[in-house]
Amino acid sequence: xxxxxxxxxxxxxxxxxxxxxARNIADIINLDPAEVFEFSGAEVITNMxxxxxxxxxxxxxxxxxxxxxxxxxxxDGKTITLKMRKGIVFHSGNPMTAEDVxxxxxxxxxxxxxxxxxxxxxxxxxxxxxxLVTAPDADTVVxxxxxxxxxGLVLNxxxxxxxxxxxxKLVLSHEKDGDLGYEWLKTNDAGxxxxxxxxxxxxxxxxxxxxxxxxxxxxxxxxxxxxxVAEASAQRLLLEKGDVxxxxxxxxxxxxxxxxxxxxxIDTFPQSNLMYLAMNQDVKVLTDPKVxxxxxxxxxxxxxxxxxxxxxxxxxxxFWPSGMWASYDENPYSxxxxxxxxxLAEAGYKDGGGLKLTIDTLNKSPFKEVAQSVQSSLKxxxxxxxxxxxxxxxxxxxxxxxxxxxxxxxxxxxxxxPHSNADAFAHNPDNRMxxxxxxxxxxxxxxxxxxxxxxxxxAAKETDLVKREAMYKELQKKMQxxxxxxxxxxxxxxxxxxxxxxxxxxxxxxxxxxxxTVTK
Amino acid sequence: xxxxxxxxxxxxxxxxxxxxxxxxxxxxxxxxGLMAVTFFIGRVLPTDPAMAAVGNRASEAVYQxxxxxxxxxxxxxxxxxxxxxxxxxxxxxxxxxxxxxVIDDLKRFFPATLELxxxxxxxxxxxxxxxxxxxxxxQSKLTDHIVRVLGLIGYSVPIFWLGMVSLxxxxxxxxxxxxxxxxxxxxxxxxxxxxxVILIDSALAGEWEVFNNALGHIILPAAMLALYSLAYIAxxxxxxxxxxxxxxxxxxxxxxxLPERTVIWRHAFKNMLVQLITVIALSYVNLLEGxxxxxxxxxxxxxxLYITNSLFNADMNAVIGxxxxxxxxxxxINMLSDVLYRLVxxxxx
Numbered sequence: 001x002x003x004x005x006x007x008x009x010x011x012x013x014x015x016x017x018x019x020x021x022a023r024n025i026a027d028i029i030n031l032d033p034a035e036v037f038e039f040s041g042a043e044v045i046t047n048m049x050x051x052x053x054x055x056x057x058x059x060x061x062x063x064x065x066x067x068x069x070x071x072x073x074x075x076d077g078k079t080i081t082l083k084m085r086k087g088i089v090f091h092s093g094n095p096m097t098a099e100d101v102x103x104x105x106x107x108x109x110x111x112x113x114x115x116x117x118x119x120x121x122x123x124x125x126x127x128x129x130x131x132l133v134t135a136p137d138a139d140t141v142v143x144x145x146x147x148x149x150x151x152g153l154v155l156n157x158x159x160x161x162x163x164x165x166x167x168x169k170l171v172l173s174h175e176k177d178g179d180l181g182y183e184w185l186k187t188n189d190a191g192x193x194x195x196x197x198x199x200x201x202x203x204x205x206x207x208x209x210x211x212x213x214x215x216x217x218x219x220x221x222x223x224x225x226x227x228x229v230a231e232a233s234a235q236r237l238l239l240e241k242g243d244v245x246x247x248x249x250x251x252x253x254x255x256x257x258x259x260x261x262x263x264x265x266i267d268t269f270p271q272s273n274l275m276y277l278a279m280n281q282d283v284k285v286l287t288d289p290k291v292x293x294x295x296x297x298x299x300x301x302x303x304x305x306x307x308x309x310x311x312x313x314x315x316x317x318x319f320w321p322s323g324m325w326a327s328y329d330e331n332p333y334s335x336x337x338x339x340x341x342x343x344l345a346e347a348g349y350k351d352g353g354g355l356k357l358t359i360d361t362l363n364k365s366p367f368k369e370v371a372q373s374v375q376s377s378l379k380x381x382x383x384x385x386x387x388x389x390x391x392x393x394x395x396x397x398x399x400x401x402x403x404x405x406x407x408x409x410x411x412x413x414x415x416x417x418p419h420s421n422a423d424a425f426a427h428n429p430d431n432r433m434x435x436x437x438x439x440x441x442x443x444x445x446x447x448x449x450x451x452x453x454x455x456x457x458x459a460a461k462e463t464d465l466v467k468r469e470a471m472y473k474e475l476q477k478k479m480q481x482x483x484x485x486x487x488x489x490x491x492x493x494x495x496x497x498x499x500x501x502x503x504x505x506x507x508x509x510x511x512x513x514x515x516x517t518v519t520k
Numbered sequence: 521x522x523x524x525x526x527x528x529x530x531x532x533x534x535x536x537x538x539x540x541x542x543x544x545x546x547x548x549x550x551x552x553g554l555m556a557v558t559f560f561i562g563r564v565l566p567t568d569p570a571m572a573a574v575g576n577r578a579s580e581a582v583y584q585x586x587x588x589x590x591x592x593x594x595x596x597x598x599x600x601x602x603x604x605x606x607x608x609x610x611x612x613x614x615x616x617x618x619x620x621x622v623i624d625d626l627k628r629f630f631p632a633t634l635e636l637x638x639x640x641x642x643x644x645x646x647x648x649x650x651x652x653x654x655x656x657x658x659q660s661k662l663t664d665h666i667v668r669v670l671g672l673i674g675y676s677v678p679i680f681w682l683g684m685v686s687l688x689x690x691x692x693x694x695x696x697x698x699x700x701x702x703x704x705x706x707x708x709x710x711x712x713x714x715x716x717v718i719l720i721d722s723a724l725a726g727e728w729e730v731f732n733n734a735l736g737h738i739i740l741p742a743a744m745l746a747l748y749s750l751a752y753i754a755x756x757x758x759x760x761x762x763x764x765x766x767x768x769x770x771x772x773x774x775x776x777x778l779p780e781r782t783v784i785w786r787h788a789f790k791n792m793l794v795q796l797i798t799v800i801a802l803s804y805v806n807l808l809e810g811x812x813x814x815x816x817x818x819x820x821x822x823x824x825l826y827i828t829n830s831l832f833n834a835d836m837n838a839v840i841g842x843x844x845x846x847x848x849x850x851x852x853i854n855m856l857s858d859v860l861y862r863l864v865x866x867x868x869x
Contacts, residue, residue, distance in 0.1 A: 029619060201821070203825065225708075228821070231816055393567035439580075
């Protein structure tokens with residue numbers, strides 16, 4: 001070690017074999033794949049665990065086997081047989097078998113954490129899952145689906161974070177009071193993926209180390225360090241100085257400032273998050289289709305996209321994001337105040353008719369700016385709208401209790417199948433307050449249409465892929481003009497990266513982030 | 521033997537024991553009040569700890585299960601009682617935000633803030649006290665005006681902005697100091713966590729390169745915090761010193777022909793020490809709990825940021841744990857001030 005000197009020296013640059021990322025990781029609250037549902041946490045577990053099904057970085061739209069070498073369906077589509085990929089080794093050194101896969105899927109259902117609905121929709125519950133998910137031998141996993149769902153949907157859902165395979169032996173060695181190792185796995189690692197968890201210090205850093213026995217081969221980067229830097233300006237400085245290799249929360253201003261800077265490049269990629277305005281159907285005036293359409297015409301889509309959002313969102317008006325299978329990319333609405341005024345007048349609200357509404361949204365950019373723009377447009381229609389800004393901890397309980405009027409919020413799919421968003425936006429089989437289908441946006445907005453529910457269910461069951469795609473596109477098209485939503489924008493991901501860093505692949509969904517391809 | 525009228529069944533306690541009992545009783549009451557106020561404020565806020573834990577997308581069944589797990593279905597007084605009995609055993613529960621026991625989080629976050637606030641206070645005292653004294657001695661002269669302007673800057677310039685500007689200048693442009701965080705990535709994990717204060721841990725381990733790096737990292741955030749502390753200490757020192765300089769004993773000392781330096785530092789300064797200790801103690805406690813913005817800009821994993829993030833996420837175990845630590849610091853530093861009063865002022869003994 002160097003002797004102490006009076007003037008502290010700043011050591012610039014990152015090691016050649018280490019990939020250093022600056023981002024706000026305050027949202028990592030847990031690293032158990034049965035529970036992780038936050039953006040940063042999902043990125044980390046993607047690189048720690050192999051999933052039953054997956055998307056590889058060389059083709060982010062093609063579903064392929066992860067721990068699964070091959071699969072087959074029974075004639076009725078209710079039984080799926082998965083054959084294990086050979087030679088997968090956990091970070092602990094234990095070999096992966098079908099037992100581990102069956103245990104991991106059963107564990108998600110038994111623990112009943114937030115993302116467990118992805119599997120319980122198959123008809124699995126804690127009492128029947130041991131019989132429906134089995135491992136008859138070390139190389140075979142058999143899944144029985146009791147719900148009426150397309151096998152394709154089931155395979156897509158197995159590519160979600162809950163489809164991560166955990167090391168059964170290791171996890172159960174840490175089990176306490178029958179918790180299936182939950183308390184331990186929240187902060188530890190039982191994966192087989194390209195990187196192993198070395199350190200997680202909440203709101204400080206995550207350190208991952210390379211797993212040399214990864215099934216894909218040895219990754220170029222020996223370590224990946226994610227540093228918590230909450231302030232975007234500080235992220236930019238660190239990137240410019242070369243003290244980090246990538247900065248992931250840069251604002252539009254900072255990205256603009258980085259354009260043309262030597263040694264820094266900007267990556268742009270579509271993301272699956274949608275920003276929408278929803279109208280609570282418990283508020284009588286908002287149930288009128290003419291009022292709904294008037295509001296859709298009053299939104300300044302292009303103005304917002306170009307000015308406030310500065311390219312960080314693009315216009316997208318259907319419930320399934322562009323760039324994903326079965327997306328519908330037509331955007332029929334643009335700002336037309338004359339039409340909006342006429343529609344309002346037809347609905348009996350000439351010059352606003354003294355209407356007063358509230359707009360709930362998150363107290364952060366760009367939601368508040370978008371809310372201000374909508375407020376200003378409504379003012380031009382003669383509607384007096386009050387903006388209510390809240391943090392998530394206040395806003396979400398209010399939304400789930402249907403206590404809002406208008407709300408501007410964001411939604412991203414839970415897994416890579418259009419049913420994920422069709423279920424949220426369109427499906428509402430029981431609109432009663434006591435039904436409490438709070439996970440569905442349709443229920444939260446008290447929007448229940450038989451046709452939409454039936455079409456969402458039919459598409460989820462359809463086994464013919466071509467027909468299924470057409471059904472989702474049709475449903476999206478219909479809901480653009482007949483629903484409680486004005487879907488406005490789709491997120492465009494942008495990160496700053498040092499020019500010497502190559503092959504940092506990120507996909508459309510929030511957890512398609514691959515560290516193993518990175519080179520420097 | 522007959523007892524005196526009105527005497528209890530026990531012999532009267534000696535004064536020392538009575539004082540000790542009084543202190544213990546006051547401390548217990550203060551902590552109880554602190555816990556109660558924080559707990560009940562947390563429960564009346566329109567935030568939902570269960571929702572914060574399970575997230576916006578959870579099904580009603582998952583959400584209700586979490587409410588049960590957190591005991592939120594029970595009457596609020598029962599919730600408080602359960603919390604209190606656990607807290608008295610040193611168990612503040614687990615944090616929603618970190619999935620770890622709050623006590624473990626506090627062991628990590630508090631030393632980071634303690635380190636930052638201590639260095640900042642040292643800066644504040646080393647520069648603020650002489651500046652205040654000089655400003656008083658040279659009242660209404662150029663030096664006094666300079667100190668006043670510096671004080672004004674310390675009070676009024678937003679620390680968030682100043683922090684960013686200092687990073688741009690000293691880190692990005694001049695390359696004199698390292699960037700954000702407590703250490704460069706090269707040094708993370710080299711030194712074992714003993715006290716959690718990296719400057720101390722690295723010195724104890726003899727890892728001078730780590731010490732050097734940690735020192736570099738603390739200079740900017742500590743200087744930002746110190747600016748506020750310095751402004752406050754300098755302003756108050758000036759005021760105390762002006763008050764002393766107008767006293768008759770100062771006039772007498774001057775008439776006796778004592779050198780001005782002796783009059784100021786051995787007489788006037790000594791007499792204002794009690795007040796100054798109070799000011800420094802208050803400033804130190806303020807920095808311990810009020811450095812959120814500095815911690816945000818410099819990605820410093822401190823307790824201010826921990827409490828603030830926890831509050832936004834309705835992580836009430838973490839909020840209460842953090843508040844108790846800050847409360848304990850407040851009480852501890854006040855008691856230390858009392859001890860120092862007695863040392864510097866014989867009348868207080």
